Amino acid sequence: MYELEVVFAEGPPQVLTVENPIVVGRGADCEVRIPNNLASRRHARFEIVDSRLQVSDLGSSNGTYLNGVLATREFLKPGDLVTIGSTEIRVREKGVAPPAPAKKPAVEAPASSSERPSFRLGEADVDGGRTVALKVSDLMTAADPAASGRRLEAVLSVSRALADIRDLPRLFDTALKCLVDVFPQADRGFLLLGGSAESLVPQASYARGRELGRAAQVSTSICRKAIESSSAILYDYSDLGANVPVGASVHALGIRSALAIPLVLGDTPEGVLLIDSRDARHPFSPDDLALAAAVSQQVAIAIHNGRLLERVEKETTIRNNLARFLPRPLVDQAIKGEIALALGGTRCAGTVLFSDVVGFTRLSEGIAPEEVVTLMNRYFEQMVPCIHDTSGAIDKYMGDAIMAFWGIPFASSEGARDASRAALLMQNALVELNAERGEGALALAMGIGLNSGPVVAGNIGSADRVEYTILGDTVNTAQRLESTASAHQILVSSSTRSELGKTFRGIRMPPLSVKNKALPLDAFSLRGLVAEDGSVLLHVPVDIGVEHAHLVRRTAEGLFELRHSHDLKTGSSPLVTAMVEWAGKELGVPSVVSQREISPGRIESKVRLADPSLSGLLGDTPPATPLGWGEMLRSKPS
Numbered sequence: 001m002y003e004l005e006v007v008f009a010e011g012p013p014q015v016l017t018v019e020n021p022i023v024v025g026r027g028a029d030c031e032v033r034i035p036n037n038l039a040s041r042r043h044a045r046f047e048i049v050d051s052r053l054q055v056s057d058l059g060s061s062n063g064t065y066l067n068g069v070l071a072t073r074e075f076l077k078p079g080d081l082v083t084i085g086s087t088e089i090r091v092r093e094k095g096v097a098p099p100a101p102a103k104k105p106a107v108e109a110p111a112s113s114s115e116r117p118s119f120r121l122g123e124a125d126v127d128g129g130r131t132v133a134l135k136v137s138d139l140m141t142a143a144d145p146a147a148s149g150r151r152l153e154a155v156l157s158v159s160r161a162l163a164d165i166r167d168l169p170r171l172f173d174t175a176l177k178c179l180v181d182v183f184p185q186a187d188r189g190f191l192l193l194g195g196s197a198e199s200l201v202p203q204a205s206y207a208r209g210r211e212l213g214r215a216a217q218v219s220t221s222i223c224r225k226a227i228e229s230s231s232a233i234l235y236d237y238s239d240l241g242a243n244v245p246v247g248a249s250v251h252a253l254g255i256r257s258a259l260a261i262p263l264v265l266g267d268t269p270e271g272v273l274l275i276d277s278r279d280a281r282h283p284f285s286p287d288d289l290a291l292a293a294a295v296s297q298q299v300a301i302a303i304h305n306g307r308l309l310e311r312v313e314k315e316t317t318i319r320n321n322l323a324r325f326l327p328r329p330l331v332d333q334a335i336k337g338e339i340a341l342a343l344g345g346t347r348c349a350g351t352v353l354f355s356d357v358v359g360f361t362r363l364s365e366g367i368a369p370e371e372v373v374t375l376m377n378r379y380f381e382q383m384v385p386c387i388h389d390t391s392g393a394i395d396k397y398m399g400d401a402i403m404a405f406w407g408i409p410f411a412s413s414e415g416a417r418d419a420s421r422a423a424l425l426m427q428n429a430l431v432e433l434n435a436e437r438g439e440g441a442l443a444l445a446m447g448i449g450l451n452s453g454p455v456v457a458g459n460i461g462s463a464d465r466v467e468y469t470i471l472g473d474t475v476n477t478a479q480r481l482e483s484t485a486s487a488h489q490i491l492v493s494s495s496t497r498s499e500l501g502k503t504f505r506g507i508r509m510p511p512l513s514v515k516n517k518a519l520p521l522d523a524f525s526l527r528g529l530v531a532e533d534g535s536v537l538l539h540v541p542v543d544i545g546v547e548h549a550h551l552v553r554r555t556a557e558g559l560f561e562l563r564h565s566h567d568l569k570t571g572s573s574p575l576v577t578a579m580v581e582w583a584g585k586e587l588g589v590p591s592v593v594s595q596r597e598i599s600p601g602r603i604e605s606k607v608r609l610a611d612p613s614l615s616g617l618l619g620d621t622p623p624a625t626p627l628g629w630g631e632m633l634r635s636k637p638s
Contacts, residue, residue: 001094002053002078004046006032008087017094021047024084025058036085043084049075053091055082168306172204175299179275179292180206185257185282186275190218193263193271193303197224200271219255223272226260230269232293233260236283257283259292263300270303345458345471350407351419351496352455352475353392354482355383355426355448357400363442376400379444382433386425390418395469401482405470409457416452416499420529423448423490427539428552431563435602449481450526451493480514481523486580486632488541494522503530505538505617507581508624525581525625528554528618536618541578542587544568548578551614552604558612559593562605566597570605577617580632581625585615 004022006014014032016022024032025043034043040060047054053076057064065083066074076082082089176189188207194200197220226233235258258276262269273296277284357363357379364372380397387394387404391412395403404422407415427446434443453474461467481491491512497504505528511520528536534556542549542562549564562570575587590607598604616623625632 003092003094005090018046021045034087039085171302176204176206180208185277185279187277190274195269222260226262226272227269230262230264232289234284234289256280259284259289261293261296265300265304270300345456348409348457349454350405351415351452352478353404353419353450354479355402355446358445358447358487360400382429383426386422390422392422416496419450424537424539431550445487447485448490449478449485450496451478452496452499490526492524492526497524506622508622510628542575543578545573559606559608562607566601566603587614
């Protein structure tokens with residue numbers, strides 16, 4: 001036994017069991033009454049013939065369509081669709097649930113996950129009628145959309161909606177409502193996205209003063225011609241008589257005029273915007289077409305920008321996630337798929353940094369494990385930006401230690417300078433971290449080692465786990481320097497010192513004997529780095545009486561930036577160096593020029609000293625430490 005599910009353009013659907021003949025039409029005596037001028041008074045009849053369901057057209061004016069094809073008398077099977085005007089009649093087998101509608105092919109989703117409309121595309125071609133086609137590129141000179149105040153308001157309304165391109169569904173709805181409302185004869189508006197008629201996916205729909213039912217249908221052929229020609233097209237069927245053939249979907253929907261505008265940016269179609277009308281007395285005009293195109297161009301730009309923003313945000317997320325596991329110089333290559341994942345390495349040159357917390361083992365024994373984790377996370381939060389902001393890449397964390405590199409795998413003439421700048425910034429950041437944690441809290445101290453030279457960089461590991469890292473004697477030497485460095489000290493090799501050239505400021509250290517090296521290393525303590533503007537980035541611990549402070553910069557004008565606690569009286573006593581390799585050097589009483597608060601309880605004073613070279617520390621030739629390695633114990637100063 002068969003059932004008919006009748007879906008009207010407006011109102012709830014109706015389900016009937018076919019036992020006796022059922023006549024469908026506009027007349028009051030029909031079993032199914034269709035309140036639509038496209039239906040004849042007695043339009044079609046459904047009946048059982050030889051145990052089969054048959055539909056017969058009863059000489060209607062506008063025809064009866066079976067699955068989009070004009071039909072006179074045909075047998076039906078479950079799933080068939082009969083269309084009469086804008087009413088759909090679906091054939092079902094009684095007691096059998098209808099199949100779920102097929103999913104449309106996916107395209108790039110709009111910038112919102114809200115549910116979008118489910119209107120359908122008709123399959124028939126468009127025949128007959130008159131058309132006006134204008135290339136999208138020519139539309140801006142075809143008419144003046146701002147000639148009418150109401151039309152200008154439509155353009156402005158969409159422009160206001162464009163302010164938030166993250167909400168594309170809202171933009172689509174606003175654009176359609178504006179267009180349908182500005183054209184008195186318009187009945188419906190549809191916006192579909194896709195690069196071809198076959199891939200179009202409904203995004204928004206709007207009907208004047210009513211809800212669009214499930215029977216809402218859009219002509220595929222109208223959309224196809226607009227997209228394939230990159231032209232805005234005006235369709236006019238207002239003068240067609242009953243015997244003039246037109247496409248089935250156009251005929252069935254009762255369309256008398258329509259505007260179809262492709263959403264095109266450059267040469268790329270993004271979709272189509274369609275406005276149609278069933279009012280034969282007031283068809284759309286070429287001026288209407290120009291206005292609709294003006295608004296549609298704004299929508300096309302918004303779609304393009306919204307998707308671009310979506311891609312940028314997605315790439316940024318991927319980039320940030322990859323940067324947690326890969327050195328930053330490799331992230332771009334990983335995103336582009338250009339990084340080789342096979343095991344192996346290449347020979348290159350750069351600068352390697354090792355840092356660790358002096359006395360960490362002893363420190364961690366005195367506090368709970370949870371406090372150690374919290375403290376080290378806070379420590380790394382301060383150190384990592386110093387590395388990343390100077391174009392460095394973190395190779396790995398090893399407990400309290402950090403291994404990083406510059407100029408690898410992409411050669412950089414600034415690698416040694418960037419690494420040295422990062423080391424000075426790290427030491428200064430640690431001073432502020434200790435001050436932030438407050439008096440009485442466990443203070444951290446750090447030693448850093450830097451070395452420049454050749455390394456092998458690549459993917460090391462096994463088939464199951466691969467890690468990008470660097471290996472070689474340059475790496476080992478940097479680690480040896482770090483393990484020798486005292487608290488608040490940065491030891492650099494002669495190769496790094498050589499690359500820094502005249503920008504290096506610091507102390508010459510005694511020759512350093514290290515494991516697996518036949519000859520002692522020439523080593524230097526980095527205390528300053530000259531910038532291009534003549535200023536000098538510093539990390540120079542000093543004492544003022546019994547209080548501690550740090551010189552962090554000498555300006556191009558020769559003034560010094562001194563960081564200290566709020567309670568310190570800076571002009572009361574001379575500055576005295578508190579560096580393990582160059583301690584007790586009196587630098588004179590500072591004259592305060594200005595002060596500013598850099599954090600609660602912390603002050604940065606701009607001071608003038610009688611000797612801007614700091615007793616030769618900032619001269620071109622580094623002074624030598626008077627101490628031997630045995631007198632410079634690697635321990636945290638009291």
